Amino acid sequence: MHPTSDRLRLEVIVASVRPDRFGGVVADWARARLDEHAGFDVSVLDLTDLDLPPGLDGTGDTERLRERVAAADAFVLVTPEYNHGYPGYLKIAIDTLLEEWHVKPLGFVSYGGSGGGARSVEQLRPVFSELQVVAIREQVVLARVWDLFDGPVLRDPDGPQSALKSMLDQLLWWGKTLRAARVGD
Known part of the structure; x- marks a missing residue:
């Protein structure tokens, strides 16, 4: 089965x-x-x-999550840092599925206080590695996030936007490469 488009299906997952x-x-x-x-x-x-x-028993919206993750070619995870870690509900979402995550790339956009969510990302990398997810090295870290935005507008976008572009360029390459591997090109 070959993809019908060169464009990758990207799911932005909002973790909090x-x-x-x-x-x-x-x-x-x-x-x-x-x-x-x-x-x-x-x-x-x-x-x-x-x-x-x-309890990860497959009830609730498990099937809806399964369909969305299975159909995706790549992910961007928007995650905060809570108490030096990532959100508990995110762990439930991750552990609800297995092979739907496999052989797909993931980029991180983290936010928080002085650390910008970097500690949550460092904890998430081995979790996703166990699921055969390729975590992109480049990431976006938004430290003191409340001071960075005026409403929905980033006050000084140069640094974060440059990091995001680098991450997305890597995500696109990995996404195309891994999609080709998954479909047998």
């Missing part, structure tokens, strides 16, 4: 489910940049829209 989260602002900013980048058909998978069972 807290009512007062900043993840929506960060995801909207990233999504706008993704829409400008050739090569991707982008959709957003916000974990607040899913009801996943903590």
